[in-house]
Amino acid sequence: MPGGRGGRVTRAREGAAAPGGRLGVWVARPVPAGARTAERVAALGHRPLLAPVLDLAPSGAPPPDGPFDALILTSASAVPAVARSALAALPAFCVGARTAAAARAAGLDRVREAGGDARALAALIGDALPRGARLVHAAGQERKDEPAATLGARGYRLTVWVAYAARPVPDLPEPVATALAEGALDAALHYSRRSAATALGLARAAGREAAFRGLAHHCLSPDVAAPLVAAGILSHVVAARPDEDALLAGLGPILSDSGVEASPGLRPGREQC
Numbered sequence: 001m002p003g004g005r006g007g008r009v010t011r012a013r014e015g016a017a018a019p020g021g022r023l024g025v026w027v028a029r030p031v032p033a034g035a036r037t038a039e040r041v042a043a044l045g046h047r048p049l050l051a052p053v054l055d056l057a058p059s060g061a062p063p064p065d066g067p068f069d070a071l072i073l074t075s076a077s078a079v080p081a082v083a084r085s086a087l088a089a090l091p092a093f094c095v096g097a098r099t100a101a102a103a104r105a106a107g108l109d110r111v112r113e114a115g116g117d118a119r120a121l122a123a124l125i126g127d128a129l130p131r132g133a134r135l136v137h138a139a140g141q142e143r144k145d146e147p148a149a150t151l152g153a154r155g156y157r158l159t160v161w162v163a164y165a166a167r168p169v170p171d172l173p174e175p176v177a178t179a180l181a182e183g184a185l186d187a188a189l190h191y192s193r194r195s196a197a198t199a200l201g202l203a204r205a206a207g208r209e210a211a212f213r214g215l216a217h218h219c220l221s222p223d224v225a226a227p228l229v230a231a232g233i234l235s236h237v238v239a240a241r242p243d244e245d246a247l248l249a250g251l252g253p254i255l256s257d258s259g260v261e262a263s264p265g266l267r268p269g270r271e272q273c
Helices: 010-015 033-043 076-083 097-105 118-128 148-153 174-182 193-205 209-213 222-230 244-249
Strands: 024-027 047-050 054-058 070-073 092-094 111-113 134-140 157-168 187-190 216-219 236-239 260-262
Touching: 024 033, 024 174, 033 047, 033 244, 047 174, 054 076, 054 193, 070 076, 070 097, 070 118, 076 097, 076 134, 076 157, 092 097, 092 118, 097 111, 111 118, 118 148, 148 157, 157 193, 174 209, 187 193, 187 222, 193 209, 193 222, 216 222, 222 236, 236 244
Parallel strands: 024 047, 024 187, 070 092, 070 134, 092 111, 134 157, 187 216, 216 236
Antiparallel strands: 054 157, 236 260
């Protein structure tokens, strides 16, 4: 299978040979975002199977006491908890367009959006707020080091509020287990590192690892792909940009050229992506 930059994953092209070029696509992300993704996959002419491996739920933790100068949002999943709190009145700095849209829909009216990743978010805040500003990050129970690490190093005072938690489902969803056993899936969409690792673990526990490895795994970023790389799974691609448009374009070799590149970290021992 090709491993250089710009290469295409063989499995995705094999799917084009199916009648009508329709791929069976496992959408593993939590609802409600997963439902929107499934609709988009169907609109592309494919067969989505919505079966989340993580359940999102409010943490129940009360918001921290301020005062704060601004709110940080790195996931739309935090928006419902924020909307029910006094933090909704703060200027909100959002990691990307989807989170910003969710914030506006929930009634937040001072919303700014970055380019889709944590570094761009830290840069946006650095341009807008003076060092020493007091920030509150409404986040999930498990989160990455950024943007907190960069903002802290630049002198911002950051408080993290765990507004929601993502909990793995106990077993591989039955529709997925059946589809893997019957060869009815061609691809899987992965939006987070934890989701990708959880999907792999559930497939392994259910005795479906071999079929799981045979899918074309479309990952939102190199970080999301990392558990698959570590497991030696070859058939994965990484979106050229960390947004859903680029990710879904990877399903489009049957339709048109896309903005998705094969990951350079395809084989154990090679430079990781």
